[in-house]
Amino acid sequence: MASPIPLLIGVVAVALSLAIAVVTAVNGRASSVWFLTLPIIEPGQWWLSLVGYILTPLVVIFAFGLNRIWQRDGLRDRAFTPKPGYSLALKWMVGAGFLLALWHIVNLATVVSEQWVNS
Amino acid sequence: MRRVVTVLLAAAVAVGASVGLGAAAAVPAATASASGATGSANAASAIGDTAATNAAALASATGSTVLAATSGSGTSSLSTTGSAAIDDVRRCIATNSQLDVYYLIDASGSLYSDVSGSTATDPDFVRADILGNSLKQLANLGNGVQVNYSAGFFGTEFKPAVDWTPVTADTADAQATALNQAIRNQPSLGYTNWGAGIAGAQAALAAQHAANGGCQMLVWLTDGALNLHDDDAQNAAALNTLCGNTVDGSSEPADGLGAFNDMRASGIVVVGVLLSVNPDPADATQTQYMRPLVESSGEVNGTTVTCGQSPPPSTSVNGALVQATDPTQLATVFANLGVLINGGYPQPFDADGGFQVDPGVSTFTVLTVDPAWSLAAPAGSGIPNLTASSTEPGVKITTTGGVTEIDVDVSSAAYQGHWMLTTPAGGDRELYLYSGLKIVPDTSNALIAGVAGTLKGTIATTTGRALDLSNYTYSLVVSKVPADGSSAQKIGTATATADGSFSLDYTPGADDGGTMNLVYELNPLATAKSNSTLASVSASQQLQVAIPANFPTVTPSSLALSTLMGSKGKASGTLTLTAPADGSAGSVCFPNGVTPQIVNDPADRSSSWQFTSNAQLANGCVAVPAGQSVTVDLAATNPVAANSSVTAKLPVVLTAADGSGLPETVPVTFSTTRPVNAAAFNLTAVILIVLGLLIALFMLWLMNFVTAGIAHGRQLLRGSFPATISQQGNIEGARGTDLSAASLDDFAYQRQLDTVKRMTDADLGALRSKPGLFNTRYEIEAPAGSRVFTPFAATGSARRLGRSRGDIERGMIAPMPDQLNKLWALVIRDADLLQSPAAGPIPATLVVYKRNDPRNHDQFMERMLDVTRDTKLWAKVSRARVVVGEQASGGAGGTGSTGSGISGGNSSTSTRSPAIPSPAAPTASTSATAPTAARPPSSSEPSAPPAPSAPRGGDQAAPAVPRASSPDGAGGNQPPPPPPRPRRQ
Missing domain, CATH: 2.60.40 (Immunoglobulin-like)
Known part of the structure; x- marks a missing residue:
């Protein structure tokens, strides 16, 4: 049977990234981004956004690929039972991961540009 | 009236009663008022007005209940703000006794049947009757209120109609008739230019206010949306200008807070009347803007939109929007206005x-x-x-x-x-x-900062009847309305005597220095006998609170610092300390140093604020020599940047020469920003986005690359058989060989290998894995001079296959499974492929892999039947035959671009593909002409036709040998040899 490990990795990565996004948004300070005012992370906590950036989309994509490869390789075994649902769920998680990644990217870009201004 | 009485009754019930409720609910907020100071309508209204929110604030300050909140429950066509607007009018006329009413009447084509036909919103001029009757109502306000009215029309442009005219109960009928007739005589004025109409009315009201200083009300009647020549851009610009806010994103607003905000600030109560008859769905959004325009806030398509200052500051009046789908409803609404404005509860x-x-x-x-x-x-x-x-x-x-x-x-x-x-x-x-009560503040009231004083006044009757306060239960609350428009603050409850006189002791602080707006209010107010609630009564008064001449002063009274930008910026401002006016010296002390205390910072940075100043402090005070001024520069910094509006307070003590002190608090306000370098931000964002995508894609490819491989495995057998494939799709052994009779003797064990990414088959050529992002393709690259065909379909979309698709069609490459034991393929030499169809079945070499299954006695027959029963391979062979033939013809046609003429533009294959004769000349294509003979034998690139099998049990591919049919390479005319057994390899 297909391994649920990639799915678990993806779920955990998305959940952690979402948690980081919420934490950064709640604790962020208002900052002008393009034409918006957004609660951007404190400069000293840039690593949180970096972790979020790694979790989504990179780790989720890793899980997506791992699931795909494992399921594909598993088909060599006649007794293998594929789980298309895993692939579909991970596919959606990749999409959600990219959306979350935008938030982390905005935070990281703001911190970088702020350092640029104040340096 | 054209309407049936019953319709009017229903309207009276539905709207009139509800309006009465709504207005009545707002009544306790304020009723009559009296101004003892300025006599200015603007000032009077500004002092006495309590917008719905400010009324609530005032009520909160006085501890009373504001019933206006209930009017927003949907039982009234007046919103809370609208009810407050009626209160504003009532309070002002109780103070001023002059009411100027301007009727601004829509005369756009949509109201007229001769312009809009059956969709006209008021073809019968019912508006003329309604406005005429409303004039009668206002003329009967009583209590000595002098009503003046004027009227104007607007369409594409503004057009004055009636000059300012006084209206009394005696002249009301005549004036109503005149207004009625003016409306009926006015033809259509084209489009609906709200801006022109409002500007015209505003100018007329300003002129009248300059003349009599009365209270002012604008009744703005329109039937639909702003429309300037059907031009959306013009409409958006005009709307934003009126609103003072970018409510329509397609255009920027003009400078300022909008004409309606100006009117509210000037004390003009705007009553917007939307006659929503036969509404045009296309105008639905535009008409929704009327409420935020008139009332400063309202919903447009479910989103709250604000215009100008919202909520209006306590120094402004409110506006009201009334909407009706039937002119008769409007008649009832106007009928109620008189009662409400008169103070009925x-x-x-x-x-x-x-x-x-x-x-x-x-x-x-x-x-x-x-x-x-x-x-x-x-x-x-x-x-x-x-x-x-x-x-x-x-x-x-x-x-x-x-x-x-x-x-x-x-x-x-x-x-x-x-x-x-x-x-x-x-x-x-x-x-x-x-109730018929009014409050008259004592005009002799005067206060000095830091000095105990008394506020006095009288409760009196409006009708001259004898006052008996024992008939009422009441509370007389006195509040001050800050000049900055913030919420009113209760300063005490006055005590009234039996004759109606009242007083309240109050010591103003230095903070109260300058103009001080006071509001006196009987709230709640009810009869003593049955506790029947009566409309509350209020009055306003404006006082000048003086700073004693022996104290220095601090200006400005509220310090606005410059904007603090970033974590390294600085917000700065200057305080001026001026010596006492009496010519003595003084000092200004800072009990906490020149360090404002943060009152509010939404960014929550109270602990990181740093303030610096150049104040020369001696014992915490700055000395101000007689007749001189001293400036104190104040700067604020914060290492944490944020977009925020910060308010702080700086306590000071004004100290006279005799050492007496007068505490004062200087408000300090400033904005902070957290700027970012746009270029750096955009560059970083783009890099991170691209990097995120590239890393992700690379990871996918890498994972496929690492895990890709051709599964070789144990006990793998390989057999190679001379065969033919006919146009019927039959794959048969060459010269009558029975393929299904193949046995272990015809197969050779292959060396045991793990999964490999690439390998070489003696007949098929190179077998390889090609990892992609989402899939790994496995394919066979045909040996030079031959084409290879497999029954397997290529994985991936046509887009992903790219140029490989053409190579597959031409037989240059062939898809294969990732498990070698499932592979079988046909290899056909180019010359054989292009032989004439009439020449019969195409010679080929059949290569079959399988895994040995000793338990299955029929394993070889079953495997070979898998092959021979496949009739679909011919379609691929036939397709390749056509494609290659066409290319060969093209090459022969002199293009010369492909070298050999069959490469199909694939340079990698053109170098190893000999020129192929066209099918049109099959005689030129025989196995004898196979150019592969010129190539050295190779285990990886067999240049010869199908080779004989190696010795049984061998695990190495046998060296390539000429086809059995033409071992010498010339055997096209040789008689066919006896059918051989399938050979193994």
């Missing part, structure tokens, strides 16, 4: 129509739609029953648009008691009670 009837009039009630008003009504006075009063024909003194009966208004002066004790209204025809009725 709604009361319920008993079930039988009875109601109680207590001592303390000066007047009551009954509204009924039953023309056969009768009103019975209290028993023993000696007053006959009142009917429509009664002419009793103190009783005034008027009928407007089917609604009868009965006003009864009950200041006489004989009129007090239980009254009974009878309406045989039924229908709805309303009752309003008036």
